[in-house]
Amino acid sequence: MTQMKTKIELPSQSVIVATGSPRLLKCLDPKIDGKPMLVVEWDSNRPEESNNALAEAMADRQPILVLMPRTYPKARKRIVSTAMAKGAIPLALQLHGSEKFQPEEKFSEIHQADIPDHVTFTQVPMPFDLSDQTGPFDLIGDVHGCYDELIDLLVLTGHADPDTRRPRAHPEGRRVVLLGDLTDRGPKNLEVLRLVHTLEEFGAMRVLGNHDDKLARWMIGNNVSLAGAAQKTVAEFKDLTQEQIIEMGKWLGSAQHHLILDGGRLIAAHAGIDEEHQGRATKGAKAMALYGKIAGKCEVTGHSILEDWALEYRGKAVVVHGHIVHEEPYEMNGVVAVDTGCVFGGRLTAYQWPERTFASVPARKVHYVPIGGLTSRLAKNEGSNTSPACKA
Structure with missing residues (x-):
């Protein structure tokens, strides 16, 4: 009987740990798509040397x-x-007879194979690399629970039926990209989450915002302290079961911290991402994508003061982000900021690609007044991509 081959997909920046007897490990063919791959032989008697060799090999950013x-x-x-x-994304391969790996070891995937010479490796893009997705796209800034305004914008841009106000496939094939911070502060957070989940059925994508990240970790049971703005969101979960909350939290937290689109010409990230961190899955890349470049703390609110990295940006990709509130969309050096403060009574804005135009709808009311008043949330558009009273 013919044995089935085990084909393992390795992201372009990944490490796969193969365990088994020396005899079985020698039977593995260390090739990826027919080409030799980098191999590190781990010496348990010299773990420091082995780890240094691994770290050095990872500089090449390949499996x-x-x-x-x-x-x-x-x-x-x-x-x-x-x-x-x-x-790099860690994966594991257990050959016959090797010790079982435990969930707490945090491998992204664990593969098993009895016959090592039937194992093949193929390279795939990183999860955030959707360069093959060419759009056209409508990239929407921070929603923060503004469900009605989101529907208004979806109707305006053709992603919702104007009569029923229900999401639909865009007649011209456009796709929504949500730039994070779906919840908190606004009036209809649970409805926004359900709406976005439905939009994904029509091809919508999203990146993780800092509010999304914190709420998602709370929803799956992590010990997270939620601020008052998030408590309003949590109150809307009162009729959900614990299982439903956990399931929704897993979905919310599953978004990538940034997305590379349209052949690398377009990048979406909640707070933006500079050239150094683009295409990376490091803690530093995620931190910048969620929070921006932090320059200090605001004495008034305790929130972060952000460095205006757009002033020095020289990357080839156009980076579209939210997070920092502007009265009008802000563009500098290929960096586009589209959070126009809907929840604070401003507008909800979409950046349209490849047209490089904007579409927006007004807030129906002021939903939330922050510490320091409404003007404290606004960045100055005259050469500044930072908020004078700090951004949460």
Whole structure:
């Protein structure tokens, strides 16, 4: 009987740890798509040297095979930690007879194979690399629970039926990209989450915002302290079961921190992302995408003061982001900011690609007044992409 081959997809920046007897590991063919791949042979007697070799190999940003004949949970956890610190996705391959890996080891995927010479590797893009998705796109700024305004904007841009106000496939094939911070502060947060979930059925995409990230971690049971704006969101969950909250939290937190679109010409990130961090999955890249470049703390609100990285941006991709509130959309050096403060009584804005135009609808009312008043949330458009009273 013909044995089935095990085909393992490796993201372009990844580390796969193969465990098994030395004899079985020697039977693995260390090739990816027919080409030799980087191999690190882990020496359990010299873990420091092995880890340094792995870190050095990851500088090439390509898939790496780690052969581990003698396997220990502590050593595997170290490999995972090193991989994640360098922005690589850790995977595992258990050959016949090797020790089982535990969920807390945080491997992204765990594969099993009895016959090593039936294992093949193929390279795939990183999860955030959707360069093959060419649009056209409508990139929408921070919603913050403004459900009615989101529907208004979807109707205006053709993503919702003007009579029923229900989402639909765009007649011209346009796709929505939501730039994060779907909830908190506004009046209809749960409705927004359900609407966005439906929009994804019509091809919508989204990136993770800092409010999304914190709320999602709370929803799945992590020990997270939620501010008053998020407590309003949580109050709307009162009729959901715990299982429903957890499931929704997993979905909310599953968004990528940035998306590379249209052949690399367009990048979406909640707070923006500079050239150094584009195409990376490091903690630094995620932090910038969620919070921006932090320059200090605001004495009035305790929120972060952000550095205007757009002034120095020289990247080839146009970066579209929200997070920082402007009275009007703001553009500088290929960086486009589209959070126009709907929840504070401003507008909800979409950046339309590839046309490079804007569409927006007015807020129906002031939904939330922040510390320091409404003007405290506005960045000055005259050469500044930072908020004078800090951005949460």
